[in-house]
Amino acid sequence: MNRASSGIHTPFAATLIGSQALSADTALFRVAPEASALEALSRFVPGQFVQLSVPGAGEVPISPADLPGGDGTLELCVRRVGHVTGLLHTLPAGSELGLRGPFGTGFPIREMAGRPVLLLAGGLGIAPLRSLLFHLLRESRDFGEVTLMYGAREPKLMLFREELAALAARRRLRLYLTVDFAPQEPAGNFSCAVGLLPDLLKGFSFDAQGSYVAVCGPPALYRCLAGELEGAGVEAERIFLSLERRMRCGIGRCCHCAVGQKLCCTDGPVFRLSELKQIPEAL
Template sequence: MNGENKCINQTNPYLPEAARIVRTYPLTEDVKYFQVRLVDMEKAISFKYSPGQFAMISVLGAGEAPFSISSTPSRPSLLEFCIRKAGTVTNAIFKLKENDHIGIRGPYGNGFPIESMHGKDIIIVMGGLGAAPLRSVLLYCLDNRDLFGRVALLHGAKRPAEMIFREEFFALKERKDLECYLTVDADDTGKWKENIGVVTTLFPQLKDINPSKTFAIVCGPPVMYKFVLKELIKLNIPKNQILMTLERRMKCGVGKCGHCAIDYIYTCIDGPVFTYWDVIHMKELI
């Protein structure tokens, strides 16, 4: 946490690296998947990051914004992002096609404390676009399955059409080494066979939790936290083993521009991953 400079450009942390869009396709009406690779192949291979970290993406003429990395470092040299069309930069990104160039710098942020999670049970709770950062840690756990105990995934979306990585998550349901529960707030298709209700209605399916050896990871829209945290506390999971990753405005990613300041810390270097204890301790986190 708050540690060393591991970003790709060591002499000038503000200078992006050119990256090429390898693949892109829509995930939902307003969310798109982007797979990118740094143009400099040596840099692409040496781009080291951990799940939960983010990168700054820039589009010439439109600006720069932070995005969490959705891919896992266990599958190196390609980076994946899932991006919702929401502002100037994302509108510009949406217009880009395969083989177009973007600028990337990073990786930034603390990421998840993967090493202290080794040997522990993992519960991943994601809502809506919260799947973007948590997909990284989920795939990491699955790629290093022996390093972790139980892995459970609770994923909620508003409607079936708004569930990002829908096919991918349905495929995961086939795996025997993962408990995968999916839900939608409302089914407007009449074809949804999984749970209907908000993500907290999935909690009864989690049986025999051993709280002291469990890490819970949460990401979703602001309204979701309050209810999910209540459920996790009911399960007696220690407050410093409940992890969440937060969104803030960021202009630099390296703790200088000030926009992501919370209390006396910066989300970009001290976060974006915080524990529930941090939230109680530091006011105005969520």
């Protein structure tokens, strides 16, 4: 087969370098793709996704948690929720994997230039937004103030919390954390509010007229968050939501990702709120 077609229909070979547990069921995996994949991966935009395949199990769509490293290494934050991800969590370093992609439409980095950016993450939604966050911070001269609001069910399920606290301590970003409930005191240098993610927006002072907003998390949050943002004065054209949980084949062939007449794998997974408001079943 012509290797030029690999990455779209045929996976590139990749090797599992290692993993780091983030919670009881979620880990950060570092994956090294073969050299022939580097050109395709160099075009990755935060918000896009790859298809990760585990031999003998199948493949799953995953949004990278950071831009590829100089050697193409990817960080993939994966929750153990099914057969493929369950097997992935048992694999040792050195195991063979496969990668296709990147696929889809990411966040509009160029359009955000010079503007304040507000990131709203719920639960595992922090993983796709982490790649956007890191890009904004690495290229901070090109963007306005960066704010992250992140909510989880409870403190022990909050991912990357030490990393985020360190960034906030160095004044790299404004950080606001919240949990639905706190059955135990958070460990370490970590503090947060108790309440739902939309509650953080109530009374929050920011440049609503000039800011861009990126949202990723449980779809049930989106309608409420959209209402709070528009109520604060953010235009729907500048609110971007990721429907990454609907992704399937990656190329729009199976149509399981359809939202109205749009396909999340190709038209998304990142959409403007103004687009989604025209599709009754989208939110």
